[in-house]
Amino acid sequence: MTFRNKLLITACALAVLVLVTWAGNYLILNNTFDRGNVSVRVTIPQGATLGQITDSLYATGIIYNRTSFKMAAWLTGKTRRLYPGTYELSPHLSNKTLLYELSTIHLQEVEVTIPEGLRSDEVISILANKLDLDSLELSSLLVDSSLLAKANYGFISLEGTLFPDTYRFVKGAPARATLERLIVNFTNHLKPEWIERAKEIKLRIPDVITLASLIEKETANPNERQLISGVYHNRLRQNMLLNCDPTLIYALVQSGEWDGNIKLEHKDLKSPYNTYKYRGLPPTPIANPGAASIEAALYPADNPHLYFVGKGDGSGEHAFSVTLHDHFNNVNRYQRRNR
Structure with a gap:
């Protein structure tokens, strides 16, 4: 065989090899897998490796060949460029398109x-x-x-x-x-005037928010927020126990003892959140109040009320009183009547 013939055969072999390689790469990148018409949601966690991502895609039926997908990632230079996140992937995606989707940041x-x-x-x-x-x-x-x-x-x-x-x-x-x-x-x-108002009534901002959280938990009635705020301000000024059910409930939730009912023995619970046992405000807020309750905490109603009790009639309203005698009458009238 002449040198010229050998050269021709070698060139043909190389051409076939290039063609086969190109065809193989094309199939690896563009081959699709029919998984119906339903999109699939997949989450790639932070720090996931290519192997972990491949296993997840295989498990959810998005790819049908792990090796093919990994080779496609290598061919496209995306082995380390796949972003974490939650993706909605359409059916019939080729490896090439899938890798593009996974290497493009999708802000959901x-x-x-x-x-x-x-x-x-x-x-x-x-x-x-x-x-x-x-x-x-x-x-x-x-x-x-x-x-x-x-x-x-x-x-x-x-x-x-x-x-x-x-x-x-x-x-x-x-x-x-x-x-x-x-x-x-x-x-x-927190409006600038609220900050000034807190100084005026000699309350720290954390105490204002704590008081607002009590008001928020006591009522959803916008007409009563300032009234309830007035009761708590009056009791604080007179160094009375606040006797606030929501603070006791918060303490019971924290200790894992809350079962939906306040029992008599709970009122002796040793917790700084138990305002039936300890005077003053609890050490932190008991909830995250809205602006209306914060404002009510800063601007209480000017009245002599020291007590209130829920009417228990589905209205969400409370009956307010100045004396303990009147309070007991309201308890008898509203709560015991509804039992």
Whole structure:
């Protein structure tokens, strides 16, 4: 065989090899798998390796060949460029298109509403469920020093500073940044005149928020917030026990003893949140109050009331009184009658 013939054969072999390689790569990148017409949701966690991502895609039926997908990632240079997040993946995706989707940042926004009067553990439950966050990590941040510094004013816990509102979050955002949004919203809502008013009535801002949380938990009636605030201000001035059921409930929730009912023995519970046993305000807020309750805490009604009791008729209204005698009459009239 002449040298020229050998050269021709070699060239043909190389051409076939290139063609086969190109065809193989094309199939690896562009081959699709028919999985019907239903989109599949898949979540790639932070720090997942290519192998873990491949296994997850295979388990959900998005790919049908692990090796083919890994080779496609290598061919496209995307072995380390796949972003964490939650993806809605359409059917019939080729490896090439799938890798493009997974290597492109998709910011999925979620609307989250935090109602007034929730405890911080209840707020955390909402955030964890809606945003796929770790509830334990969120809970640990409630006493984080840098976040407490953001809240300002000397708070010792973030209870009371997770401001109720409707937010839009990017799903998968860091837990710290998520809580910071709520805290910044809280500080932004503290009007300058409220800060001055707190000084005027000689209350620290954490105490104002604590009092507001009691008001928030006692009533949802906007016409009664200032009335209830007036009762608590009057009792504080006279160094009376606040006798606030929601603070005792908070203590029982914290100790894991809350079963939905306050019993007589609970009123002797040794907890600084038990305002049937200890005078003054509890050490922290017992919930996250809204702006209306904060304002009511700062501007109580000017009246002599020292007592109130729920009417128990479904109206959410309370009966207010000045003397203990009148209070007992109201208890007999409204609560015992409804039992």
